[in-house]
Amino acid sequence: MEIGVYGLGRFGAFWAGLLSEHFKVKGYSRNPERITPKNVIRVTEDEVLKADTIFLCVSISALRDVLERVAKKIKPGTVIVDTCSVKVYPARVMEEVLPPGVKVIASHPMFGPDSGKKSLGGLPMILWPLRNADAEYNFWHSFFTGLGLSVLRMSPDEHDREAAFTQGITHYLGRVIADLGLKESKIATVGYKKLLEIMNQTCNDPWQLFVDLQRYNPHTGEMRKKLHKSLDKIMKLLEGTDIR
Amino acid sequence: MEIGVYGLGRFGAFWAGLLSEHFKVKGYSRNPERITPKNVIRVTEDEVLKADTIFLCVSISALRDVLERVAKKIKPGTVIVDTCSVKVYPARVMEEVLPPGVKVIASHPMFGPDSGKKSLGGLPMILWPLRNADAEYNFWHSFFTGLGLSVLRMSPDEHDREAAFTQGITHYLGRVIADLGLKESKIATVGYKKLLEIMNQTCNDPWQLFVDLQRYNPHTGEMRKKLHKSLDKIMKLLEGTDIR
Numbered sequence: 001m002e003i004g005v006y007g008l009g010r011f012g013a014f015w016a017g018l019l020s021e022h023f024k025v026k027g028y029s030r031n032p033e034r035i036t037p038k039n040v041i042r043v044t045e046d047e048v049l050k051a052d053t054i055f056l057c058v059s060i061s062a063l064r065d066v067l068e069r070v071a072k073k074i075k076p077g078t079v080i081v082d083t084c085s086v087k088v089y090p091a092r093v094m095e096e097v098l099p100p101g102v103k104v105i106a107s108h109p110m111f112g113p114d115s116g117k118k119s120l121g122g123l124p125m126i127l128w129p130l131r132n133a134d135a136e137y138n139f140w141h142s143f144f145t146g147l148g149l150s151v152l153r154m155s156p157d158e159h160d161r162e163a164a165f166t167q168g169i170t171h172y173l174g175r176v177i178a179d180l181g182l183k184e185s186k187i188a189t190v191g192y193k194k195l196l197e198i199m200n201q202t203c204n205d206p207w208q209l210f211v212d213l214q215r216y217n218p219h220t221g222e223m224r225k226k227l228h229k230s231l232d233k234i235m236k237l238l239e240g241t242d243i244r
Numbered sequence: 245m246e247i248g249v250y251g252l253g254r255f256g257a258f259w260a261g262l263l264s265e266h267f268k269v270k271g272y273s274r275n276p277e278r279i280t281p282k283n284v285i286r287v288t289e290d291e292v293l294k295a296d297t298i299f300l301c302v303s304i305s306a307l308r309d310v311l312e313r314v315a316k317k318i319k320p321g322t323v324i325v326d327t328c329s330v331k332v333y334p335a336r337v338m339e340e341v342l343p344p345g346v347k348v349i350a351s352h353p354m355f356g357p358d359s360g361k362k363s364l365g366g367l368p369m370i371l372w373p374l375r376n377a378d379a380e381y382n383f384w385h386s387f388f389t390g391l392g393l394s395v396l397r398m399s400p401d402e403h404d405r406e407a408a409f410t411q412g413i414t415h416y417l418g419r420v421i422a423d424l425g426l427k428e429s430k431i432a433t434v435g436y437k438k439l440l441e442i443m444n445q446t447c448n449d450p451w452q453l454f455v456d457l458q459r460y461n462p463h464t465g466e467m468r469k470k471l472h473k474s475l476d477k478i479m480k481l482l483e484g485t486d487i488r
Contacts, residue, residue, distance in 0.1 A: 110431055152430060166426075167435070169424075170438075180470055182409065187396065187411075189354050190359035191418065192411060195417070198439060202435060211481075214482050215482065227421075231471075234419055234423060238455070241459045
């Protein structure tokens with residue numbers, strides 16, 4: 001089986017490298033400056049679209065444009081697997097745009113080059129057989145489970161609801177405290193060190209991923225609203241009580 | 245040398261237990277329901293005040309009342325060491341209330357029963373020779389360094405400035421996300437797990453400690469203001485961009 005990885009950004013390069021330890025992997029990026037990971041064969045767009053299974057590693061906001069442009073070139077029977085950090089929107093786009101003969105799996109590997117650096121053991125990965133892909137779903141479920149990942153069958157809607165209040169809030173707070181300019185300190189407590197780790201890890205990801213995570217998940221708006229409500233509540237509790 | 249620990253709440257019990265591995269430790273609490281830690285001798289208030297060195301482990305907001313009531317009972321030459329999580333306010337109170345013959349050290353062990361559970365290695369502790377206590381400061385500096393702690397000489401003002409944007413913000417965010425009701429999730433990312441750890445650790449401490457940390461540190465008001473400003477800024481960046 002030949003695997004294609006479409007997109008070699010921060011996550012795509014990590015993903016192609018990971019898969020290349022087990023499969024023949026072809027990688028494509030529209031950006032010639034992207035580095036080709038070890039063991040990955042760099043190919044043209046036409047070439048990557050000929051693979052049996054193609055993992056889409058493009059930003060959420062680029063997904064529709066990319067698919068609308070290449071859909072006709074994908075041969076029936078090909079398995080398309082997206083890896084977007086939100087699921088309702090990409091699932092809808094893939095169902096709308098990909099020709100009926102193309103099989104589709106929705107996936108979200110909930111880790112990346114930072115969090116997956118040391119070990120993949122127990123890291124969560126969401127999989128969902130979106131269209132005509134039950135056998136292929138079973139294959140990938142077994143494969144990723146074999147890597148030590150905690151693979152979960154979860155619908156796009158269930159994913160987005162849960163991810164808004166887990167991954168979504170983590171990235172949001174990471175960006176907020178980065179804006180605040182928090183930095184290393186000689187008197188850093190254990191808790192503060194964890195806060196800095198969250199900041200550094202989320203801010204290592206592209207800004208586009210952060211914005212897309214917030215914009216394309218239908219539940220993050222509610223999360224941000226609730227976060228502000230809680231902040232205001234605690235702020236009010238303390239207001240005017242300072243002792244100088 | 246006989247050590248007294250005044251106050252056996254969550255931190256005081258931990259502290260008395262720690263010191264009892266190296267010294268004869270007498271402990272006092274006004275609350276008869278507080279458990280006496282192993283190896284610690286439970287005594288009356290009059291008795292604890294006779295110790296050579298007395299660690300004050302009372303809440304920041306109780307400090308003035310306690311000291312005003314017992315100051316006359318403390319004999320000249322006694323070393324008083326507070327352990328409050330803010331430093332400017334307790335330093336002022338101790339200088340004002342304690343008789344001139346009493347020696348005073350300001351301290352802040354920046355860890356507790358949760359963060360110090362596994363190991364004390366590298367955990368920060370602030371020490372400051374506040375009044376006539378240079379020799380005693382040197383003794384305790386060496387002793388705590390010997391326990392593996394990272395002991396820092398830091399003035400009360402410097403401590404409060406730095407702590408507001410490290411420990412202060414961590415406790416503040418921990419309480420905010422607890423109010424929001426964040427909970428365990430099957431799809432918890434590495435970053436989200438750290439966020440939950442921060443929440444659980446800060447919320448294990450008494451609510452009074454949280455409020456006092458915010459109220460009695462002259463710099464936490466500025467921290468909270470800046471945090472809200474950053475939140476509003478990121479919120480505005482995303483406003484109206486949701487894609488449904």
